Amino acid sequence: MSEYEIVDAKEGAELTDENTIRCLDKGFVRLVDVMGDDSSVVQAARVSYGKGTKSVREDKRLINYLMKHRHTSPFEMVEFKFHCKMPIFVARQWIRHRTASVNELSGRYSVMKDEVWEPSPSDLRKQSQLNKQCSTQETVGEPHASKIIQEFKEDQRRLFEHYNSYLESGIAREIARANLPLSTYTEWYWKIDLHNLFHFLELRLAPEAQREIRVYAEAISEFVKRKCPLSWEAFEEHSLNGVRFSRSEIAILRSVIKENWLMDKIEEMRLNQLKKEGLSDSSIRVELTELREKLTGERLNY
Numbered sequence: 251m252s253e254y255e256i257v258d259a260k261e262g263a264e265l266t267d268e269n270t271i272r273c274l275d276k277g278f279v280r281l282v283d284v285m286g287d288d289s290s291v292v293q294a295a296r297v298s299y300g301k302g303t304k305s306v307r308e309d310k311r312l313i314n315y316l317m318k319h320r321h322t323s324p325f326e327m328v329e330f331k332f333h334c335k336m337p338i339f340v341a342r343q344w345i346r347h348r349t350a351s352v353n354e355l356s357g358r359y360s361v362m363k364d365e366v367w368e369p370s371p372s373d374l375r376k377q378s379q380l381n382k383q384c385s386t387q388e389t390v391g392e393p394h395a396s397k398i399i400q401e402f403k404e405d406q407r408r409l410f411e412h413y414n415s416y417l418e419s420g421i422a423r424e425i426a427r428a429n430l431p432l433s434t435y436t437e438w439y440w441k442i443d444l445h446n447l448f449h450f451l452e453l454r455l456a457p458e459a460q461r462e463i464r465v466y467a468e469a470i471s472e473f474v475k476r477k478c479p480l481s482w483e484a485f486e487e488h489s490l491n492g493v494r495f496s497r498s499e500i501a502i503l504r505s506v507i508k509e510n511w512l513m514d515k516i517e518e519m520r521l522n523q524l525k526k527e528g529l530s531d532s533s534i535r536v537e538l539t540e541l542r543e544k545l546t547g548e549r550l551n552y
């Protein structure tokens with residue numbers, strides 16, 4: 251029995267609807283294990299900040315504070331382990347995230363299964379003219395789509411036929427697999443802490459990420475939302491839906507805000523948001539001061 255052998259996903263008894271999300275035509279993300287949850291983040295942070303906070307509301311505020319101020323190490327106290335199956339072209343992008351631990355199916359030890367990603371017409375997106383790395387929403391349409399899909403299938407079938415014939419003629423698996431297509435499915439176990447997982451998700455949920463890896467990032471997000479709802483909420487607020495401005499961009503924004511006397515209006519709107527969230531007067535004062543500092547570039551004492 252090799253240490254590289256991975257449970258067959260189709261036959262594996264562990265594959266239940268509750269812990270598995272299907273991705274693309276034959277892939278999946280299966281949650282294998284989680285160590286910790288929101289309370290682990292809070293527990294670790296309290297080592298720094300004392301034992302003052304206790305209620306869920308205060309836990310939420312503490313997690314929000316940590317995320318906002320990039321006090322990231324408490325998020326490293328939570329670990330997720332997934333079993334994932336994806337085409338090799340998705341795995342190539344995924345593996346660039348070096349802060350995870352990975353154990354992949356071995357094409358040297360195992361015969362590669364004849365399982366390939368087959369595009370549907372809606373997958374045949376056109377090249378973006380604005381961004382050399384991206385596709386557009388527009389697809390090639392018929393009759394091209396059917397012809398391309400047919401060609402994909404024929405090429406994939408032919409390459410697997412050759413692969414199997416090479417194996418039959420005694421060529422080593424490590425050599426025979428070299429001619430298989432990037433659409434071939436692979437599998438791995440992937441373990442990562444929540445801080446680094448959020449970094450992965452920020453990059454791979456972004457609109458610029460390739461749709462085929464974004465599908466997996468979305469599946470993983472579902473598990474994070476279930477297991478760590480408060481951390482997820484803070485991630486959505488400060489990272490996923492936040493934006494970063496360059497020095498030149500913020501200079502323009504600051505001058506527009508100043509010239510048009512917009513600061514008071516912005517503060518008033520933010521104040522209303524914060525009141526609705528039920529923050530205390532002192533927390534509101536801190537939030538408003540931080541916002542003013544960001545938008546004016548002034549350092550204020552509070």
Ligand SMILES: Cc1cc2nc3c(=O)[nH]c(=O)nc-3n(C[C@H](O)[C@H](O)[C@H](O)COP(=O)(O)OP(=O)(O)OC[C@H]3O[C@@H](n4cnc5c(N)ncnc54)[C@H](O)[C@@H]3O)c2cc1C
Pocket residue numbers: 346347348349350383446449453454458459460
């Ligand atoms: C839309 C998109 C397009 C991309 N295009 C390309 C491309 O064309 N070509 C290409 O090669 N890659 C490309 N990448 C991959 C990209 O350059 C990163 O390698 C990948 O996103 C992993 O990011 P990371 O290094 O921040 O993450 P991780 O490897 O998970 O690392 C997390 C963080 O840990 C730190 N870290 C980890 N390892 C080191 C180290 N050795 N030294 C210093 N700090 C470290 C860094 O702070 C890093 O941000 C692309 C990624 C995206 C999202």
